[in-house]
Amino acid sequence: MLQFLLSDNESLLQYLNEEYVSIEEIKMRLFLKKRAQNFLLPDHLYRLEQTIVFDTTKSLSVLFTATMPDFVSSYLELENNRIYIRQEKHNDWQEILTFIPPLWLQSLLLFKKTNDKFSLEDRVKYFNTYIVPNTQYTSIPSAKIPHLNYFIAENKGLHDLHMHLNGALETDQVWQDYLFNPKEVYYHLKKGYKSTKVKEQLEQESVQFTPLNYYKLLKIAQRLRELFYVFLFPDEAAIYKEKNKMVLLQKLVNDFSSYPGNYQHPFRALVCTSIQRHPNEMSIEALMHIMILDRLQNNPNEILAGLLHFYLLILGLTNRLLVQQTHQNGFEQFQKHTLNELREGSEKEYMRRYHQMHGNNMSNLHFLEGRFSPKATQQDMISFISKIYKGWNKLLKDIYDKNNNSPIPQLCLIAHFIKxxxxxxxxxxxxxxxxxxxxxxxxxxxxxxxxxxxxxRKITGIDAASSEFDAPPEVFAPLFRMMRRAGIQHFTYHAGEDFYHVLDGLRAIYEAIHFCDLRTGDRIGHATASGLSVHLWSKVIGNSLRIKKGDHMDNLIFCYHLIMKYRIIPLQGTIPYISNEVSNLCFTLYNEYFSMEVLERAWLMRQCCPVHTLESNKENIRSVSVFDNNEWNFVVEKNWIKERKLLTDNPAWRAFEAYHRKQNREKFNEIITIDPFEILKKEQVEQIQLTLLQLMSEKEIVIETLPTSNVRIGFHKDFDTYHLANWIRWKKEGKNIPAIVVGTDDTGIFSTNIYNEYANIYSSFINTHNTPHSETMAIIKQLDESSKIYRFEFTD
Structure with a gap:
């Protein structure tokens, strides 16, 4: 229940309406937040939890100084001067981070565990001893797992083989930038707000939300920080010495001129004499929280506690805009975080995100594949890559300066082209x-x-990223062939991450492999459809599914192709039903009947560039920018067509041309409702999964699994159903499963790092699947070993 404390929009609106929030109102609202998670449970069950939480919590001061620290202690522990996630709670902790940023949670634990060591006189020593080691580069703590830590130390860090350089900075880093320059945030959000998807994101997280309203919230947060300082050091300034608490709140919300706020952190002066921004602003923020909590414990003050609550609610809203929430399932929800422009100002430079990924101990990374979007001109590309490596080189310098014996991580870049x-x-x-x-x-x-x-040596691979609903693999096939001819040695493709039907997720994986000519050592990003429990998915979807008519037909053609080509004997009996359904769909789409063989060939033909394939005379397209003699010859060399003068005599070419024709696309995109298991039953869909995995293994195509990202975007409620366990189980059963490597995807949006992703895997197997330590570590070692083998390095 307490995890919803910062998700309380009603209380935020109440403060904005110049009314303080009582503990009874918080108690009621958290009850309702908890109840909204599962309406099937009766109130009396939730009421018991409410009683446990609030039985001794009679004020906001107690909530912050006793109740919340006790709550945090169930997830975090302090050993010497370092904060660790309790190993048995690691997967649960990952869920908590969607609701509350970790810096405040760390501050609560430090307050509870080190309160006797804190004093105003020794605050600099306390700051350097307890706060900085836990917050210098990242506010996300890690678990203390002896097996895992020993393994990482022995291997000098971990391999992160799927990490996008944008969407990387964590909330607590970005929050400091927001309060340093709220106006810049406003301009970026205003730009992102032009997108309908961004408007949807903002409205689903807070009513009456606009860029201007959010700017006002950030200005209020600025002023609240100033006020906290004055509360603790009342002789330092007179501007906030308003005695009437209602007038004080009114001025905070509305009086910009009298209460301007400060772009510099007001608590900076307690540990630093420089007028520049402190390099460890998160640490200063933690100091502020601990000092406020110390004041509330020694001298309870409901006005100060209420204003802290107000501040935290603004921070909580910010976190929901920056971190994908547990209720935001699917890629489209993820995409809203990439479109809202809210990290744009913070991510101009790269140094901070590298330090963040490498961890406060500077030991997380051994090898990083950073993904970037290629620019439209060579000069822009050179400038962009130089900026990326400038930040990386600063990290390396800091590692050398800290300890010459520290392992030096390696960075390679993967150019991801956007769907x-x-x-x-x-x-x-x-x-x-x-x-x-x-x-x-x-x-x-x-x-x-x-x-x-x-x-x-710097750009070592090619990727196709973003929503699979926006563009299919066929669009990228000519690009991949061109880049292979240009000397690129490594290729990966985001596929099977999100889908209407599991079958079109599986088809996307197959098309990426077949159309884009993926070869030994190449990879598929996510591949969720190949591991997801079909039975779990069916429970989420139910007995009916909306899907585009053309996608439904393509899924069935794909199944036909797989069953016939790979001789899936148990599924042979479905062929007549598949053929009949495809025949009916084909006529409604193309107003012409094509045989299954012709439709299969036309579908496979999509790997060809239509600019070159639909034209009979080379001279007609020689002048277009995409003309490539290799692509012109590819169509004939692969025997898709034999004689260009007789194109219309080729039924597969006619079906290919009909597929591309505009008037047919409108019919192709018509939405229909189907029974998802009318033709292929659940067990038969699983057989398609296993067949695809087998051919991936035989071709040595590797899967990139991204734990937190896959749980958030996929059909999972939490880590209990994370599909890596299915791949491991099938392998133990003797099924042919491809090699698997690990990545973080977007470290900021998913509030993670590569250590914590391995820890999530470890904890999932230990705590959910009751796997012995030795067996779990064998899984971890195999994942890392595969990463070493299949990482995208340049080779002469």
Whole structure:
């Protein structure tokens, strides 16, 4: 129940309406928040938890100085001067971080465990002894797992093989930037607010939310910090010496001129004499919280406690805009965090995020694959990559300065090309605009690697990222072939992450492998559809599913192809039903009947570039920017067509052309309702999963699993159903499962780091699946070993 303390929009609105919030109102609202998690449970069960939490909590001062520290102590522990996550609570802790940023939780624990060591006279010593070691680079603590820690030390860090450089900074880092320059945040959010998806995100998290309203909240938070300082040091200033608590709140909310706020952290002067921004502003923020808690314990003050509550509610709202919440399932919810522009100002430079990832001990990373979006010009690309490595080199310098014997991590860059939805529909070619843009950016990258050989060691791989609903693998196939010809050695593709039906997630994986010509050592990002429990998914979806008519037909063609090509004997009996359904769908889409064999061939033909495939005369397209003689010849060399003068005599070409035709696309996108298991039953869909995994293993295509990201975006409530366990179980049963490597995806959006992702895996197997320590560590070692083998390094 207490995890919802900072998610209480009603109390935030009450403060904005210039009314203080009572402990009874908080008690009621947290009860309602908890009840909203599961309406099937009766109130009397929730009432018992409410009684346990609030039985001795009679004021806000007690809530902050006793109740919340006790709550945090069930997740965190202090050993010597370091804070650790309790290993048995690690997966639960990962859920807590969606509700409350970790810095305040750490502050509560330090207050509870070191209160006897804190004094105003020795605050600098206390600051350096307890606060800085836990918050210098990251506010996210880690568990103390002896097996895992020993393994990491022996291997000099971990491999993070899927990490996007944007969306990386954690909430507590960004919060300091927001209060340093609220106006910049406003401008970025105003830009992001043009997106309908961003508007949806803001409205689902807070009513009457606009960029201007959020700017006002940040200004209020600025002024509240100033007021906290004056509360603790009343002789320092007179501006906040308002005795009437209602007038004080009114001025905080409305009086910008009298209460301007300060861009510098007011508590900075307690530990620093420089006028510059302190390098450890999170640490200063933690000091502020501990000093407020100390004051509330020694001299309870409901006005100060109420204003702290107000401040924390603004911070909590900020965290919900920056970190994907447990209620925000699916890729589209994730995408809203990438579109809202709220990290734009903070992520101009790269140094802080590298320090954050490497941890306060500077020991997390051994090898990092950072993903970036390639720029449209060579000069922009050079400037961008230089900025990325400038931050990285600063990290390396700090490691050298700290300890010459510390292991030095390695950075390689992966250029991820972005899937985008069609804005202007072309009459004859699907995703024409995106296809042209991909080739343009691909050529810039290819020329860079050709003309500046030093970048070949820095940019070591290619990826296709973002929403699978926006563009399918076929759009990226010509780009991948071009980049392979340009000398790129490693390829990965985000596929099977989110889907309407599990089958189109599996189809996306297969298309990425087959259409983009993935080879030994190449990888698939996420591949959730190949591991997700079909029975679990069916419980979430129910007995009916809405899907686009064309996707439904393509899924069935894919199943037909897999069953026939790989001789899946147990599924042979479904072929007549698949063929009949596809025949009916085909006529409604194309107004023409094509045989299953022709439709299968036309589907496989999508790996060809339609600009080159639909044209019979080379001279007609030689002048277009995407023309490539290799692509022109590819269609014939792969035997998709034999004679260009007789294209219309080729039924597969006609079906391919019909697929791209604009008027057919409208029918293709028509939404229908199906029984998801009418043709292939649950067990048969699982057989498709296992067949796909087997062919991935045989081709040595590797899976990138990203624990917290997969739990948030996938059909999981929490780590209890995380599908890595299915892959491991199938492997133990003798099934052919591909190698698996680990990544963090977006460390800020998912509030994690590579150590904690391995710890989440460890805790999931130990605590949920009751796997012995030795067996769990064998899994961890295999994941890391695969990462060493399949990391994307440059080789001569």
């Amino acid at each position: 985008r939805p069609e804005k202007r529909i072309d009459k004859t070619i699907r995703h024409k605009e995106l296809r042209y843009d991909l080739i343009k950016r691909g050529k810039v990258l290819a020329y860079l690697l050709k003309n500046h050989s030093q970048y070949r």
